[in-house]
Amino acid sequence: MRDLRRRLDELLLARATGSAGAVELEELARLLAEHPDIDDDAYERAAAAICLATLDTAEPMPPSLRDKLQRKAAEFVASAMPARR
Amino acid sequence: MTQSLLERIAAGDAAAVTECMDVYGNLVWALARRMSASAADAEDAVQEIFLDVWKSAPRYDASVASEAVFITTISRRRLIDRLRARKRRPPTEEFDEERIGPRDESDRGALAVEASIASRALEQLGESQREILLLGIVDGLTHSEIAMATGKPLGTVKTQMRRGLMKIRELLGTDSPPEED
Numbered sequence: 001m002r003d004l005r006r007r008l009d010e011l012l013l014a015r016a017t018g019s020a021g022a023v024e025l026e027e028l029a030r031l032l033a034e035h036p037d038i039d040d041d042a043y044e045r046a047a048a049a050i051c052l053a054t055l056d057t058a059e060p061m062p063p064s065l066r067d068k069l070q071r072k073a074a075e076f077v078a079s080a081m082p083a084r085r
Numbered sequence: 086m087t088q089s090l091l092e093r094i095a096a097g098d099a100a101a102v103t104e105c106m107d108v109y110g111n112l113v114w115a116l117a118r119r120m121s122a123s124a125a126d127a128e129d130a131v132q133e134i135f136l137d138v139w140k141s142a143p144r145y146d147a148s149v150a151s152e153a154v155f156i157t158t159i160s161r162r163r164l165i166d167r168l169r170a171r172k173r174r175p176p177t178e179e180f181d182e183e184r185i186g187p188r189d190e191s192d193r194g195a196l197a198v199e200a201s202i203a204s205r206a207l208e209q210l211g212e213s214q215r216e217i218l219l220l221g222i223v224d225g226l227t228h229s230e231i232a233m234a235t236g237k238p239l240g241t242v243k244t245q246m247r248r249g250l251m252k253i254r255e256l257l258g259t260d261s262p263p264e265e266d
Contacts, residue, residue, distance in 0.1 A: 013247050017221040018165040019228045041158060045150050045199070046254040048157035050222045051116060052200030053207060061114040065128045069110070072132055073102045076139050081097040 007031070008038060016043035089152055094142035102139055109138075109156050116157065120164040120225055122171070130167055134160045154199045168225065199257055206253045217242055218249040 011028040014020035020028065032040050061069075090108060093101035113134050117127035137159050145155050207215055213235075220226045220234060228246065232239045 009247075013243075013250060014228075016250065017228070017246060018161075018168070018225055019221070021169075041149075042254050043250050044158045044161065045154050046203070046250045046257060047222045048150075048154045048161060049199040049203035049253060049257060050207065050218065051157050051161065052112075052153055053204035054219070054223050055112070055115050055119070057111040057115045059111065059115065059118070061110045061131070062124075062128070065114070065131060066106075066110065068128070068132060069106050069135055070103065072136060073106060073139075076136060077099045077102055080139070081099055 004031070004035075008035065012038075012040060012043050016047045089145070089147055091138075091142040091145040091152055091155065092147070094139055095145065105138065106135060109153070112153065113138075113156065113160050116160045117164060119223070120161070120168065126167070130164055133167075134163050137163055151199055165225070202256050203253050206256050210249055210252065213237075214245045214249050217245045221246055222250075 008028070008031050011020060011024055011031065014024055015028060032038060088096065090101050090105045094105060110131075113131050114127070117130040117134065118124070121127035121130055134156075138156055141155075141159055145152070150158070207218070210218065217231055217235065217237070220231045221228070226234060228239060228242050231237075231246075232242045235242070237245075
């Protein structure tokens with residue numbers, strides 16, 4: 001059991017750092033399905049916090065991208081929440 | 086208690102969908118620019134990410150992470166997938182002490198609590214460990230690429246990376262990892 005937890009930890013770390021390949025990700029998915037109690041996002045949340053701590057968000061999105069996103073948002077609302085509009 | 090944007094999206098509030106884009110657009114754009122090979126790639130990625138964020142809103146748990154961390158986690162996962170699919174890496178910059186903390190002080194108010202904790206934790210790490218962590222997390226280098234860039238053995242890179250992330254994860258109050266050898 002301890003070896004299994006260690007392997008899971010190794011795979012979760014690899015996923016969080018972007019070092020996991022397709023084979024590792026498949027193995028991770030299989031192990032997580034067998035152990036749904038694991039907090040599988042914990043390393044990724046730590047990595048996300050590091051990104052936030054080092055990120056410069058001063059540059060706004062290009063206006064053309066904002067327009068595309070507005071259209072995507074409208075499509076999403078129409079398809080996913082039509083009753084609430 | 087006021088509902089978060091993601092909780093409002095999950096509840097079917099259409100206005101929250103565009104508000105989410107307004108509040109977190111610059112954040113997702115900055116992440117995409119950092120982890121994409123070109124501006125065009127970054128624009129495609131941002132659209133994929135927001136669709137994923139809106140669809141994932143019902144999974145958001147405010148007791149586990151802030152919205153900024155939740156959205157950044159989704160963004161990174163999507164961006165890493167895109168890099169893997171294209172089998173190429175974004176351009177990297179030299180390690181620099183100034184990378185710790187946002188470059189623009191006006192950003193500080195928008196930082197999630199977790200980001201402040203991570204920033205403090207990064208400052209507590211040794212220079213070598215911090216460099217390895219930032220090369221992996223911020224620059225997107227694989228363990229092998231970090232080993233080549235730093236001249237350190239692959240095993241050392243993995244250990245340092247794991248310990249650094251564990252420290253931040255523990256400071257963020259998440260569960261305990263398995264014991265080390």
